[in-house]
Amino acid sequence: MSLPTISPLRGLVEVTRLLRAREDLPALLEAVARTIGESLGYATVAVNLYRPAWDDFEVTTVYGNEDARSVLLGNTRPGDDWTVLLSERFERGGAYVVLSGAVDWDSLGPSYVPQGKSTDDPDAWDPEDALFVPMRDQHGRLLGIISVDEPCNGRRPTDEDLDVLVSLVDHAALALEAAREAAESERHQRALEELLDVSSRITGEPSSA
Secondary structure (H helix, E strand, O other): OOOOOOHHHHHHHHHHHHHOOOOOOHHHHHHHHHHHHHOOOOEHHHHHEEEEOOOOOOOOEEEHHHHHHHHHHOOOOEHHHHHHOOOHHHHHOOOOEEEOOOOOHHHHOOOHHHHOOOOOOOOOOOOOOOEEEEEOOOOOEEEEEEEEEOOOOOOOOOOOHHHHHHHHHHHHHHHHHHHHHHHHHHHHHHHHHHHHHHHHHHHOOOOOO
């Protein structure tokens, strides 16, 4: 399989640019997923955003494979399920590599398994392999999880591959945190303006926000 590609370095620059772009959240997440897929050569990239009110993760963005999008988009997975997938035994340099047979996927709710066959090559990507990288804010709090699948080279990632992926996701987390802070600031500003407007109508004095 082949996809339009950009170099990993260009991908890092692109994700860094998103920090200053002030995109709205959906556009930002689409850009992050696309950049990771195109720069590192993954046919499917999904963004799972953490929802504190429910302690779960919602698939808000799926780049690439249309079948994956139809299966995954809008699905939620409880935090307890992700505790299994982000177990220390799967951790490699900040990423979590879950090899085929390591977990019972049927017990973890809906998941997408791409077409393909297992081989005897220990370095070949298996259709039931999975690769996750957490997005954390500057205080270490979990914002979401990036899931990548279907590497175009058909190989399991090397340590160097994972280093680049983790770096891209770390920058994406900064962009996500900045976007959320900007949205929260805008909501506060609107609330203040509405409060001042109500106050001015009560007192008969003009408001100034």
